[in-house]
Amino acid sequence: MTNQIELSGVNKHYGAFHALKNINLSIAKGTFVALVGPSGCGKSTLLRSLAGLESISEGELKIAGELMNNVPPRKRDVAMVFQSYALYPHMTVEENLTYSLRIRGVAKAQAKKAAEEVAATTGLSHLLKRYPRELSGGQRQRVAMSRAIIRHPKAFLFDEPLSNLDAALRVHMRKEIRALHDRLHATSVYVTHDQIEAMTMADHVVVMREGVIEQQGKPLDLYDKPANKFVAGFIGSPAMNFIPAVAGEDGRSLTIDLGSVKHKIAIDHQIQPGRKVTAGIRPEHIGVTAPGQGTFDVPVAVVESTGSSTFVTAATTPELTIVETGRGTARAGETVGVTVDPSQLHLFDDASGVRL
Amino acid sequence: MSDTTRNRIMLVIAILMAAIYLFPLYWMYITALKGGSEMFATPPSFWPGDPQWGTFGYVWESRGMGRYLWNSLVIAVGAVTLITVLGVGCAYVLARYRNVWVDIGLFMILMLQVLPASLMVTPIFVGFSQLGMLDYPRLAVIIAIAAKSMPFFVVLVRATFMAVPMELEEAALVDGNSRVGAFFSIVLPLARNGILVSAILIFMQAFGEFVYSKSMIQAAELQPASVGLNSFMGPNTNEWNNIMAYATMYVTPILAIFVLLQRRIVSGLTSGALK
Secondary structure: OOEEEEEEEEEEEEOOEEEEEEEEEEEEOOOEEEEEOOOOOOHHHHHHHHHOOOOOOEEEEEEOOEEOOOOOHHHOOEEEEOOOOOOOOOOOHHHHHHHHHHHOOOOHHHHHHHHHHHHHHHOOHHHOOOOHHHOOHHHHHHHHHHHHHOOOOOEEEEEOOOOOOOHHHHHHHHHHHHHHHHHHOOOEEEEEOOHHHHHHHOOEEEEEEOOEEEEEEOHHHHHHOOOEHHHHHHOOOOOOEEEEEEEOOOOOEEEEEEOOEEEEEEOOOOOOOOOEEEEEEOHHHEEEEOOOOOOEEEEEEEEEEOOOEEEEEEOOOOOEEEEEEOOOOOOOOOEEEEEEOHHHOEEEEOOOOEEO | OOHHHHHHHHHHHHHHHHHHHHHHHHHHHHHHHOOHHHHOOOOOOOOOOOOOOHHHHHHHHHHOHHHHHHHHHHHHHHHHHHHHHHHHHHHHHHHHOOOHHHHHHHHHHHHHHHOOHHHHHHHHHHHHHHHOHHHOHHHHHHHHHHHHHHHHHHHHHHHHHHOOOHHHHHHHHHOOOOHHHHHHHHHHHHHHHHHHHHHHHHHHHHHOOOHHHHHHOOOHHHOOHHHHHHHHOOOOOOOHHHHHHHHHHHHHHHHHHHHHHHHHHHHHHHHOOOO
16 A cells, blocks of 8 residues: 655754654555644644645655655645634635635636535535535534545545534534545544544544654554553543552562552563552453452542443542443442453553553 | 613713714804804804805815815825735734744834824925925825825734634645735635725825825915815914815715714724624
């Protein structure tokens, strides 16, 4: 498979601020890539660099095999969907859709036909004569998408396109965007701060922090084998529990320190005896049983139920979050036993946070 | 105090204030219609007993007002055109780029606005006379007014441009347009209202401009209405009804423009006229 987008050794400086640090990323044709990270991590800067709205300071940026470092946005043939949609307020939906075609000198009738076709696939046919201000949030979002689709660009760039929608519509549009991507055999780069969006939509997830790619890979690989503590805490909801621990003398066990509760548990691989580590365990990988029946016992502080699952917070330091499927058995103020499967434990170096 | 009582008191105060502000205008209109003796009657009459409509025709003819107003119009239109063409680009750059030099530029522009016309007129006069521009006195005045009013226009229009989201321009760039193309097809249409309003304000200023015209235009047939009005008055003037008729004919068109467009002007000044 050929690479549609290729970044090698890309750096970006804003004066003294180093916004992107040695970014290497290859995006194969037809893949859906999500750039995810907390705000200020550089994901938007990276996307804007792809679009040509920012210039990169060092490195190479190739789109469809061509070097694009100093090519202006209009010649890159990429389409972008902005967070604010950036619909032209003084143009009707149809004019918004055909804007890029008209600039390229496509005949009026042909542009109109293209707009009608795209509008039919995105359910905008009855809105073509309206102005953006007369549309609802969801409709505006569709117009922004359609404006990108109509061009058949080399790549679609999405800059948090769903963050202005309400929760229900967001979930719906998630599926729709993914379906659209598959139907068009497009190459998409999708920026989001919402790891659920990244996990559910993308073929390839890139987790960024402070201008650095912390880890990239298939969504479930990131979930199963996070490369470091940051990725482990960022991917998955509710977030992974991190517990300070010390390796036992044989290097095959850990003593975890939960403040009031200290417990020795076996681990399934050898580490250096006496080493200080952080043990990570996902809330959904901890089981709840009767007191004394599990790996160890913890006092329960808070129980929150959503109906489909129950969040249990244990009164330990650090707090331990447990997710039980369905109606939970734990009650606030009581003590419960918890079971921990050693194969589900993630171990990170205490100082660097790197996975062991 | 209940809300309605307070509202009523506020209304009364507002009406009172408006009456004080508008009194000179009212006095102008009724004086223009009064006869010679009624003008100086004590106590003064607040409504002309015998309106002298003929005064207007007489003043128009005897003072050659058509020519004066034409000159005012030429100067105002010229100044507005010059300012709009040059100022829009300037305002756009100042709105889109933020750095030390832009801040310095903006500060200089505001400084220019601080200097009063009467202070500037002498150096401008000397400079223009050296350049031989006083041979085209109306053009000289247009340029002087443009220099004087440009800062005001630039500051107003800059605010309008800043209200146009940068993302719209970026969308146009990604959609395949150049920076210049994006400016003309996206930014300019959206800033149109703000530019229009600022241009109208400049027009009204330029239409009533006096200091530069008075000092630079010697030939009576090239003078604007403001200078014509001034030459009407002397130390022993007593034909106040004629002067007021002149003033009425001079300001009523401007007043009419303002009343007709006032909603647009106010909203243009406050909101950047963009939604």
